Amino acid sequence: MARDARIILVTGGARSGKSALAETIMARFPGPHSYIATAEARDDEMARRIAQHRARRGPDWNLIEEPLDLPAALTRSAGQGARLVDCLTLWLSNLMAANRPEDQAIGALCDTLSRPSAPVVLVTNELGLGIVPENRLARRFRDAHGWMNQVVAARADEVWMAVSGLPLRLKPEREIP
Amino acid sequence: MARDARIILVTGGARSGKSALAETIMARFPGPHSYIATAEARDDEMARRIAQHRARRGPDWNLIEEPLDLPAALTRSAGQGARLVDCLTLWLSNLMAANRPEDQAIGALCDTLSRPSAPVVLVTNELGLGIVPENRLARRFRDAHGWMNQVVAARADEVWMAVSGLPLRLKPEREIP
């Protein structure tokens, strides 16, 4: 494993242990740590989830809330300690809900990741492994999301997938196809 | 591979070959084997599926049907030969349909797995890799199910995922994140 990895992507299904895995990886880096939250507590379900994650991380994290302009949040915090972004899926969902052009935003994220900065661990979801959604918007989201995951994974030094709480390494690749 | 593994979890998608993989693993252990079925033949689709599984296993299995009190079934059979539990997903679904508190039941399952006993192979599903379900109950099920998979996987000596009928080992982990 490249212990000097700077960009690390953690993917996985819902409730697969992605955030916990990302926090384990953050422990490689000396503090202070920043937590870049893309979630907005729009309903009770979400508020509870946010509170659970916060309780698990403990109080020693610098919290940055940024539902939309993630590239700017990463640029502003580039000179600080390691950052955990949780998560890209909600970020994309927020962008689309706000009618922001997602291709442009994903391009800006990639540009930001290409510049030298403190380490960053990004959490995302795998969500294209079910039946094709009947809802057209869901299909559009699934397509944009898959493309986002691919371009971020291509720039990442390490990619992990959480399955039933267990880590599976996807990058560096084990084998060349 | 730890050939003396006592708790083995087999996960995977629908029709991914999970049950067949679990039966292959059971062949490590000398008979007699018990099959702990959590399914109830509530409709034709389910009755057909149960009959197919039974035909493949053959008649030499001791059948235990237990849709709800899986911890008790495991405790009662602890001194017998190896057990195959098929599956945790239906068990959780039965619990929620019967309004039993699932957190308590999952906790009791973990307690039971912590005690010395004959080997047990547990089948479950990975079901959090699609688009967020629109149905609130489905989201609650998905959350509880993901948590169940994580806590059982944490107690398991081995975890396998079936994909297109092929086995992928998740635990013992290949790499430390």
Next chain:
Amino acid sequence: MARDARIILVTGGARSGKSALAETIMARFPGPHSYIATAEARDDEMARRIAQHRARRGPDWNLIEEPLDLPAALTRSAGQGARLVDCLTLWLSNLMAANRPEDQAIGALCDTLSRPSAPVVLVTNELGLGIVPENRLARRFRDAHGWMNQVVAARADEVWMAVSGLPLRLKPEREIP
């Protein structure tokens, strides 16, 4: 990796980079290459997707369009260069939409794959990793599709899964369960 593999299956979620991975694998084989397309441009979404794939492959491919009789298309092209079939999921969907018995068609595909021929790379989807679909037809499709993936994977020399654009090898298996 068996460099003389003749049947190679590439699976993965929606927008996971399956087609690009399959094209990378095709580069192992000397040209000319044939592209067996099972898609029909029934709507704008699909037409756009087909055009994107075609643009990426470039013009040097021999295009064979065959939405239904894939075994015949494979037999006819058996003496030519390597073939890329994209994809089995749409083929199965076309069969079911046309009320063709899918078990028979999948059996015929397996027979065809068992006969000596030029190499073939087949693309399919993993789609059983979400919540159980409420729609009965979707459940039937998911079941038939999972069975198709299993029988084709069993006949394949190599199986890869694309996740976030990254290749994960499933076969030859890494470990015996």
